[in-house]
Amino acid sequence: MFIAEKGIEGIERVLLDLNAGDHRSAAFTARNPIARVPVLELDDGRFLAESRAICTYLEGLYPEPNLMGVTTEERAFIEMADRQVELHFMVMIANCIRHTHPGLATLENPQFPDFGASQGTKVLDAARVLDARLADQPWMAGDRFTIADITAFCGIEFGKLAKFKPADQGLVHLAAWRDRVAARPSAKL
Ligand SMILES: N[C@@H](CCC(=O)N[C@@H](CS)C(=O)NCC(=O)O)C(=O)O
Structure with a gap:
């Protein structure tokens, strides 16, 4: 993407x-x-x-279009947002699926279903934080599309395997953001 x-x-x-x-x-x-x-x-x-x-x-x-920040300050804030969605959202989604989905048993061996389920609960907590963030700003790192949106979008799409859909959880801002990202040509490849 x-x-x-x-x-x-x-x-x-x-x-x-x-x-x-x-x-x-x-x-x-x-x-x-x-x-x-x-x-x-x-x-x-x-x-x-x-x-x-x-x-x-x-x-x-390939500096343009810029996706990771131009100034030192912007780079740092985009990195913060990106690492937060990667480490405290996407990794939990991945662990939930890796430890609960039969299709991932080959990769995650042994699976620990209780651990996977606990990660699923934490995904919801993290998603609520992101939903609140998106009530105040259009994109994960602020007012423009960045790598943090790509990371979070890939996490959410992966989350479908765990039947995680922001709209089903009443996370209206996260759901609207997800649909905005999904409409980009890069999301259709
Ligand atoms: N931190 C790595 C994670 C890479 C990763 O875990 N990739 C998965 C596929 S999305 C993989 O290769 N899984 C193989 C396995 O679990 O054995 C990155 O960002 O590139």
Whole structure:
């Protein structure tokens, strides 16, 4: 989604089948020893993992449209919003699904369903905080669309596997924000 928002062309996409264990192959762990996607292969043959690190790199190469902040102050506040939605919203959604959904049993072995359920409760608490934030501002980090919106949107879309829908919870601001992001061309890829 970040690549699409930037309009970057020419990055070849290689899809892996995680349930088949493609990311645990020797060929892939040579690229990222912790066996996680995504990984960006640079022209000089090095491999860059971690979504946010990849985004930082692409933001440097393709500064427009800016998604991570221009001034030091703006960069810091966008990073704060992005890390909050990643670590205190998306990770809980991921853990809830990874520990409760049968389709994730291959990746999360052993699963701890009680832990997953507790994470699901915390997702709702975090979602209420985000809903309150969006009552006062149009986007996750303030008055413009940024990487924090991409991270939160990916979390919410993943959350569908746990039947988490902001509208069903009465989170009207979060639901309206989600629909605004979903209408962007980058969300349709
Ligand atoms: N912090 C990493 C997380 C990467 C991650 O967990 N990716 C998942 C797919 S969304 C994965 O590779 N899962 C493989 C597994 O759980 O074995 C990032 O932001 O890139």
